[in-house]
Amino acid sequence: MSTGESTTLLQGTLDLLILKSLATGEMHGLGVSRRIEQITGGTFVVKPGSLFPALHRMEEEGWISSFWGESENNRRAKYYQLTKAGRRQLETETRRWSRISLAIARVLEAS
Amino acid sequence: MDAELDSELHAHLDLLTDENLRAGMGRPEAERAARLELGGVEQVKEQVRHRRLGNWLQSVFGDVRYALRQLRKNPGFTAVAILTLALGIGANTAIFSVVDGVLLRSLPYRDPGRLVMVWERNSESRNPYNTVSPPNFLDWQARNSVFSGMAYVCDVRNNLTGQGDPEEVVVQAVSANFFSVLGVEPILGSGFTPENGIKGHDDVVVLGFGLWQRRFAGDPNIIGKSILLNGKPQTVVGVAPENYTWLVKDGSLTGEKPQIWTPFVFPPAYAVHKNMGRFISVVARLKPDVTLTAARSQMKSIASQLEIEYPDADRHWGVNVVPMAEQVSGSLRPALLVLFGAVFFVLLIACANLSGLLLARAGAREREIAVRSAIGASPWRITRQLLIESMVLAILGGATGIALAVWGTNALLAASPSNLLDLRAVPLNARVLSFSTLCTLTAGLLFGFVPSYFTAWSRSGQTLREAGRGTSATVRSVAARNVFVVAQLSLALVLLVGSGLLIRSFIRLVAVEPGFQVKNLLTFKVTLPEARYATDPARVQFFQQFLAKIAAIPGVSSVSMESFPPLTGLGAATDVHLLSQPVGPHGELPVANVRVVGADYLRTMGISLHAGRFFTTQELQEEKHVTIVNEAFVEKYLNGAEPLRQKAAIYMKSLTESELVPSEVIGVVGDVHQMGLDSMPDPTVYWPHPELVMSQMTILARTSGDPMVLVPAIRDELHQLDRELPMASIASMEQLLADSLARSRFTMLLLGLFAAFALLLAAIGIYGLLAYSVIQRTQELGVRIALGAQMDDILRLVLTQGARLVAAGAVFGTLAAVGLSQLMKSLLFDVEALDPLTLTAVPLFLALIALAACYLPARRATRVDPMVALRYE
Numbered sequence: 001m002s003t004g005e006s007t008t009l010l011q012g013t014l015d016l017l018i019l020k021s022l023a024t025g026e027m028h029g030l031g032v033s034r035r036i037e038q039i040t041g042g043t044f045v046v047k048p049g050s051l052f053p054a055l056h057r058m059e060e061e062g063w064i065s066s067f068w069g070e071s072e073n074n075r076r077a078k079y080y081q082l083t084k085a086g087r088r089q090l091e092t093e094t095r096r097w098s099r100i101s102l103a104i105a106r107v108l109e110a111s
Numbered sequence: 112m113d114a115e116l117d118s119e120l121h122a123h124l125d126l127l128t129d130e131n132l133r134a135g136m137g138r139p140e141a142e143r144a145a146r147l148e149l150g151g152v153e154q155v156k157e158q159v160r161h162r163r164l165g166n167w168l169q170s171v172f173g174d175v176r177y178a179l180r181q182l183r184k185n186p187g188f189t190a191v192a193i194l195t196l197a198l199g200i201g202a203n204t205a206i207f208s209v210v211d212g213v214l215l216r217s218l219p220y221r222d223p224g225r226l227v228m229v230w231e232r233n234s235e236s237r238n239p240y241n242t243v244s245p246p247n248f249l250d251w252q253a254r255n256s257v258f259s260g261m262a263y264v265c266d267v268r269n270n271l272t273g274q275g276d277p278e279e280v281v282v283q284a285v286s287a288n289f290f291s292v293l294g295v296e297p298i299l300g301s302g303f304t305p306e307n308g309i310k311g312h313d314d315v316v317v318l319g320f321g322l323w324q325r326r327f328a329g330d331p332n333i334i335g336k337s338i339l340l341n342g343k344p345q346t347v348v349g350v351a352p353e354n355y356t357w358l359v360k361d362g363s364l365t366g367e368k369p370q371i372w373t374p375f376v377f378p379p380a381y382a383v384h385k386n387m388g389r390f391i392s393v394v395a396r397l398k399p400d401v402t403l404t405a406a407r408s409q410m411k412s413i414a415s416q417l418e419i420e421y422p423d424a425d426r427h428w429g430v431n432v433v434p435m436a437e438q439v440s441g442s443l444r445p446a447l448l449v450l451f452g453a454v455f456f457v458l459l460i461a462c463a464n465l466s467g468l469l470l471a472r473a474g475a476r477e478r479e480i481a482v483r484s485a486i487g488a489s490p491w492r493i494t495r496q497l498l499i500e501s502m503v504l505a506i507l508g509g510a511t512g513i514a515l516a517v518w519g520t521n522a523l524l525a526a527s528p529s530n531l532l533d534l535r536a537v538p539l540n541a542r543v544l545s546f547s548t549l550c551t552l553t554a555g556l557l558f559g560f561v562p563s564y565f566t567a568w569s570r571s572g573q574t575l576r577e578a579g580r581g582t583s584a585t586v587r588s589v590a591a592r593n594v595f596v597v598a599q600l601s602l603a604l605v606l607l608v609g610s611g612l613l614i615r616s617f618i619r620l621v622a623v624e625p626g627f628q629v630k631n632l633l634t635f636k637v638t639l640p641e642a643r644y645a646t647d648p649a650r651v652q653f654f655q656q657f658l659a660k661i662a663a664i665p666g667v668s669s670v671s672m673e674s675f676p677p678l679t680g681l682g683a684a685t686d687v688h689l690l691s692q693p694v695g696p697h698g699e700l701p702v703a704n705v706r707v708v709g710a711d712y713l714r715t716m717g718i719s720l721h722a723g724r725f726f727t728t729q730e731l732q733e734e735k736h737v738t739i740v741n742e743a744f745v746e747k748y749l750n751g752a753e754p755l756r757q758k759a760a761i762y763m764k765s766l767t768e769s770e771l772v773p774s775e776v777i778g779v780v781g782d783v784h785q786m787g788l789d790s791m792p793d794p795t796v797y798w799p800h801p802e803l804v805m806s807q808m809t810i811l812a813r814t815s816g817d818p819m820v821l822v823p824a825i826r827d828e829l830h831q832l833d834r835e836l837p838m839a840s841i842a843s844m845e846q847l848l849a850d851s852l853a854r855s856r857f858t859m860l861l862l863g864l865f866a867a868f869a870l871l872l873a874a875i876g877i878y879g880l881l882a883y884s885v886i887q888r889t890q891e892l893g894v895r896i897a898l899g900a901q902m903d904d905i906l907r908l909v910l911t912q913g914a915r916l917v918a919a920g921a922v923f924g925t926l927a928a929v930g931l932s933q934l935m936k937s938l939l940f941d942v943e944a945l946d947p948l949t950l951t952a953v954p955l956f957l958a959l960i961a962l963a964a965c966y967l968p969a970r971r972a973t974r975v976d977p978m979v980a981l982r983y984e
Binding site: 028029030047048049050052053054056057060062071073075076077078 | 115116118119120122123125126127129130148149150154155158159161162163166489492
């Protein structure tokens with residue numbers, strides 16, 4: 001990830017971003033990374049060195065599953081999709097994240 | 112996994128390149144940019160691997176902590192589980208460390224795997240390990256090409272005098288090459304040289320480490336000094352290493368560890384082939400490229416050549432080549448293997464028991480598991496969590512077990528008679544530790560696998576809604592618990608049958624009448640040194656005086672002596688020619704034990720006189736050529752002829768009949784179990800002391816009270832006669848009898864202990880299953896009671912469920928026992944492996960105990976309150 005924020009915050013953020021981008025449908029690794037760039041307007045650029053460990057960890061947690069498929073221009077690629085547990089995790093993470101950002105926003109307003 | 116990641120990353124690289132191409136880059140540039148963005152396939156792979164391992168360790172660690180928390184929450188369950196495992200693994204560790212010490216230990220010789228014992232073996236005799244005649248040894252040595260060296264040893268007791276109290280020491284008289292064949296170097300001095308094997312150069316000794324430390328205070332300048340053995344000066348040329356000893360009980364005359372070694376040079380007469388008697392033990396080292404089979408076949412053909420060349424001496428005599436390790440572990444091997452099998456069974460039962468417990472507990476944990484799987488834990492993940500829980504249990508149990516084993520083994524060894532196990536303490540060596548660790552981990556997987564599998568996979572989403580009440584306990588899980596209980600009962604039954612057989616044999620064994628009175632009989636040895644008691648009359652006179660002195664001590668009711676006391680495994684045998692029968696060559700004549708006795712022998716021993724009379728005072732003072740035979744002799748050799756007044760040439764003093772004066776049979780006495788209660792009495796001839804004057808005799812004193820109390824008084828009398836004579840091998844006959852039964856008693860007690868433990872576990876197993884099932888069926892039982900079922904009906908209902916399992920266990924167990932008890936044949940005395948009494952009584956006993964264990968939950972079932980049960984929903 002190209003930003004200089006703390007890793008603890010980032011891990012949760014990255015998970016949420018990946019889950020969110022997969023919510024619209026199955027996607028390969030590059031797709032996920034481009035989708036995140038696109039929805040954050042280029043704020044977050046996820047490098048493969050962060051992306052792949054995260055994808056594999058989330059697969060182990062049972063939030064996403066993977067399969068081999070064909071890309072737009074007929075290349076073999078590994079696709080990821082949300083599982084039931086992944087959808088629940090997205091909801092939980094979204095709620096948690098909203099609470100945190102709301103709280104932070106309040107702190108900032110208060111000053 | 113790695114290959115898949117690799118292709119995933121390469122696909123990613125291709126996608127990136129495509130993207131760049133579309134953006135209008137040239138191919139080389141597009142590929143370069145793609146590689147740059149990816150940051151290197153290997154680096155990314157490394158990051159993924161790193162993250163994965165970290166995650167894995169973290170989650171395993173988390174599982175372990177979770178498991179520990181679970182175990183702490185159920186202290187009762189945890190304690191029972193750990194104790195069960197600790198006993199199972201502890202018993203395995205203890206027996207394995209004894210097996211390791213006795214069967215697997217490496218002998219203190221160079222390359223001990225190449226050492227063999229070479230015995231003679233008479234095809235007419237049961238003894239496979241007969242000592243060897245020196246002429247045969249010389250021929251074997253000259254003719255074989257399979258051994259790089261052959262050595263001999265024979266042990267005697269000598270008096271060691273000078274410097275402190277006189278004491279009797281066990282001396283091994285050996286060939287000069289004995290140490291070099293074994294590959295043992297003395298720690299001090301040079302040991303024996305080939306020159307020491309020549310007459311006139313053989314007044315040298317090697318001291319045992321213990322004797323050197325004790326009697327010579329570890330004197331570093333001992334080499335070259337002189338010691339007095341039987342009054343003869345001998346020069347010390349070496350001290351043996353501390354761990355070095357040589358004790359092969361078969362063939363040993365003393366049955367004790369040596370303290371001194373000295374060369375034994377054969378007199379020239381031994382080279383002339385004559386029947387010299389068989390008394391040396393032979394050890395040989397196989398040449399590096401020669402197999403045991405090859406050595407056996409060559410030695411066999413040499414023995415048959417000798418049989419043809421010297422029919423007088425060697426008819427019926429073959430050869431028996433035995434690997435050293437097998438020889439040393441000897442009679443303990445079958446017992447240890449049976450015990451090893453038994454503890455393995457105990458561990459299996461413990462595992463089945465724990466599996467059952469865990470399955471039962473899974474019922475109580477359904478809710479917890481359901482919650483975990485609802486929030487996304489895969490069945491594999493739950494299986495892993497549960498397996499980690501059983502591994503944690505196993506490791507706790509294993510550690511406790513090893514601690515128990517260290518304590519238990521040493522207690523066991525301290526309690527076992529010294530003549531049984533030649534081990535004083537078992538160190539916890541790497542082999543034993545790895546064995547226990549292996550046991551622990553295997554046990555953890557074994558008892559954890561089935562419960563975790565069922566728990567994790569057998570439920571679907573509905574459990575959460577059903578909220579943890581028993582209804583979803585799956586049929587398969589109950590079936591598995593039934594199987595575990597039946598397995599426990601069958602394994603326990605096998606152990607019980609084995610133990611029952613040993614108990615039956617032991618009862619048979621101790622019921623054997625030894626043929627003499629065991630109680631209140633003191634035995635000890637006295638050896639007269641040749642230097643000071645050179646003539647027969649001097650020896651006869653000494654012993655007569657000594658016996659008279661002992662007889663006068665208050666508390667001694669009678670006293671006698673003999674050459675080889677019973678139950679010590681010692682004896683001498685020879686050919687006997689009854690003159691009323693035709694003479695035959697050696698090897699076809701009757702063979703009898705020869706025992707030399709003193710005055711008052713029959714009364715002192717309590718041996719019955721069946722015919723004729725005992726020796727008169729005159730016959731006990733000078734040679735009158737008389738003998739007494741036992742019933743076994745009469746039965747085996749006389750074919751109904753009248754034994755009294757028979758003349759017998761006893762080939763003890765010479766092997767040429769013309770040099771012998773035949774002895775007249777003047778009496779017949781009852782049989783004595785000379786070699787132990789488990790062996791038949793051998794034909795025996797008794798001689799009064801003057802007929803064959805021995806310088807070593809065992810004194811037998813019949814006392815009115817505890818025989819050991821009289822030892823000081825007797826020692827005083829001995830010292831008044833001769834200050835330099837020690838009393839050796841002091842023991843009561845009761846102690847000798849107990850020692851001779853030690854192996855049987857030891858095996859019986861241990862197997863009994865393991866069988867009892869197995870029975871206890873199996874009873875707990877079936878109790879647990881029924882208790883759980885009664886709780887599961889509370890509602891059903893309540894309905895039955897509400898509808899008018901009587902106490903008896905409910906009792907019968909539950910007991911029937913238990914009885915089915917017990918019956919299955921008894922059937923499978925009996926079948927297994929019938930197969931396995933054959934393996935114990937060599938441990939049994941006078942009982943068949945398929946003893947019908949044991950095979951009926953033991954299953955009944957097991958059934959009784961198991962049904963008693965079922966009765967408790969059945970009673971509880973009858974107390975179910977129908978109102979409570981119905982409201983239970």
